[in-house]
Amino acid sequence: MPSAIPPRSDPSNVLNQVRLSALIRTNSSLSNNRLTQIIMSPSDSDYLDQLIPSIREYSYGNRTSQLLQSLSRFASEKEAEIENICNTNHQEFVTSVNQLLRIREGTVSLTSEILDLNQSIQASTERLAEQKKALVESRSHRQNIDETFRALQDCLEVLRLSNHVHDLLGKKNHYAALRALDELQNVHLKEITQYKIAEMIQRSVPATQRAIAEAVMSDLNTWLYRIREMSQYLGEIALYHTDLRKTRLKEKAEKIPYLSQFKLNSAIELVSDEHEEYDLLQNDDLQVDFTPLFECLHIHQSLGQMDKFRAEYATTRRRQKDLLLPTSITLVDEDGASLHTLLEEMTGFAIVERSTMKRVPDLRSPVDVEELWDSMCHTAVGLISDALHEVDNAESLLKIKNLIALFMQAMDIVSTDDYMPMPIQNLEEFDKVINVSWYTPEKPREEQVFPCVLPFSQMYPLCCIDIRNFLNQFYFFSNDDFPHPDVIDETLKTALDDLLSNEVCETLVERLSSQYLGQIVQILINLEHFEMACKELEVLLAAARSQNSTVGPVSLNATAKFRNNKKAAEKRIFEVVNSKIDDLIETAEYDWMAASEPTEPSNYMQTLTRFLSNIMNSTLLGLPTEIKELIYFDALSHAANMILALPLSPDVKKINPNGVAALAKDVEYLTKFVDGLGVPILRENLDELQQTVNLLQSDNTDEFYDISIRNKKYGRVDAMNGPILLEKLTRTVQSPSKTDKFAALSSRFGMKS
Helix, strand or coil: CCCCCCCCCCHHHHHHHHHHHHHHHHCCCCCHHHHHHHHCCCCHHHHHHHHHHHHHHHHHCCCHHHHHHHHHHHHHHHHHHHHHHHHHCHHHHHHHHHHHHHHHHHHHHHHHHHHHHHHHHHHHHHHHHHHHHHHHHHHHHHHHHHHHHHHHHHHHHHHHHHHHHHHHHHCCCHHHHHHHHHHHHHHHHHHCCCCHHHHHHHHHHHHHHHHHHHHHHHHHHHHHHHHHHHHHHHHHHHHHHHHHHHHHHHHHHHHCHHHHHCCCCCHHHHHHCHHHCCCCCECCCCECCCHHHHHHHHHHHHCCCHHHHHHHHHHHHHHHHHHHCCCCCCCCCHHHHHHHHHHHHHHHHHHHHHHHHHHCCCCCCHHHHHHHHHHHHHHHHHHHHHHHHHCCCHHHHHHHHHHHHHHHHHHHHHCCCCCCCEEECCHHHHHHHHHHCCCCCCCCHHHCCCCEEECCCCHHHHHHHHHHHHHHHHHHHHCCCCCCHHHHHHHHHHHHHHHHHHHHHHHHHHHHHCCCHHHHHHHHHHHHHHHHHHHHHHHHHHHHCCCCCCCCCCCCHHHHHHHHHHHHHHHHHHHHHHHHHHHHHCCCCCCCCCCCCCCCCCHHHHHHHHHHHHHHHHHCCCCCHHHHHHHHHHHHHHHHHHHHHHHHCCCCCCECHHHHHHHHHHHHHHHHHHHCCCCHHHHHHHHHHHHHHHHHHCCCHHHHHCHHHHHHHCCCCCCCHHHHHHHHECCCCCCCCCCHHHHHHHHCCCCCC
């Protein structure tokens, strides 16, 4: 059997196994099991452990010498075989040994090179690590520098705008300065709230606002001073042109005797003199520019200081009124210069006051103007009365009388109907108006307090007087001498219809194109009172008909015409109010991706609620409650739709939670304002707006796509608008990072990180 390969390459072990194999072959008495155990022994000790039992067996049979001989012979044979093998392969063995030595030498060399390379790589790695560390630090510094640079740019922009505000103020561009200050406060300062410079500039904003208000008031005072200086000249021009109108009327009356029965400032005279119309405030000789007043008014409105401005303006005008009135006059000086000066000053002052009231109704009320006028007239009457005893000839007295008459006629120009509520000074005036008008006051006569204001303008009682005179003259003329009473009654009805429809109603409707809300409201009130007058006339005409008349109930077409045009006036009020709302909402400047939440409602929202409050408490005050509520309902509905359209605009691509918070704060401010009006139905207009904001602020916007939940929580949100807004909504809010080095550098510039 072949010899087994030992597990180790020890030569002695190999030799022992060879010998054992020979012994096994020569001695057949060894069992196969024992042979296998001896051959497969893994070590010398195991080999001997297997051999000892065999030796013991031979010793019992006295065959020990035989065993030794066999082992010696086997060993000799194998030694010879080994020697033969070595002799045969000696050269190859030597060559292999040499190769192994060279390989070993190369291995040692490579090992040395590898160690050197390892050291080089390790050194390079250390240098690379140091360079990478330096690069990371460099990038950190670069980032800090970039952030500092951006912060400095933002702060420098704020400083530039702050200086720009003062530059504009120095150039007297007051409104532009206020707008720039508003932009600085509500846009740029909010971007750098983390820096100390923002706090410093924010603290200076009230002082800058006061500086703007004081500067514009200074300009207004200069304007008022110039107005006072030109009052006499303005009055002189007014009296001169009034005298020219008297001359023209006299000349026309000489050519057309019919005109002699009409006085100056009557309707016929005004129509006949239309081609000679003359603007007292804008002409070749004098131009009165109200721009400083408008600018001052607008700035104080923007600052929310209208009440203060009204009080200051009223005080200034009262003081100027006192300054233009002398302590005494003389009526016997050359050409009556003293009286001329007094009346011209009063005329110019009154014209400016009346023009101011027309142009800026929120600034000067009719009561204020009338009080000043009454005060001036009372003082002037006293001055003239005190000086009248000096006049000792009829010619001078006639000149004084003509001059005062001219003054009164000039003032009639100023006091023509301006579509303002009619002021009543005393009980006598009140009784006259009530007696000629078809009007029932809310309070009994005994409870009236004077001065008071009636809801209609002065054109209403004047028309009532003309209508009553017309009826009296018509019935006096017809008497009972005509055999056809039906024709008479129908003729009167047609004439009244024509007068009321074509003259009165059309005149009012033509003026509905005005942009002045107060005038449109007054026209609506006048239309309502004329409608009531028509109903009273229908009853009066029916009662005054002849007993033989066969005509049925009297119905004036003018009644329906006044009623229908009331709707046109209401529609026009809606248009003007909504137009103003559009103008205000267009100024909204939402930052839909703002870095921080707002701290207060937007300026446009505060101005919007102030506007709605003002028109309710002043302009619309004379309207019936149901009409006021209807106008308010429509205005709030329109405002809610316009506000909701802001985030729906295609220009708005993304909206973050801070942008939603800004909208929510404005909606909350508007809601509180509406709740304060005490009209619960008005709140319904804001339901869609509120639910839309709630949806955008919800933590689970997927509820909107569940019909049952949507109908319960977001039932007023438009099914198309909701997904559009949710698509724009992003939960990401970017905020600037901060580092210690950046904070240290920022502190050098007075910033607070």
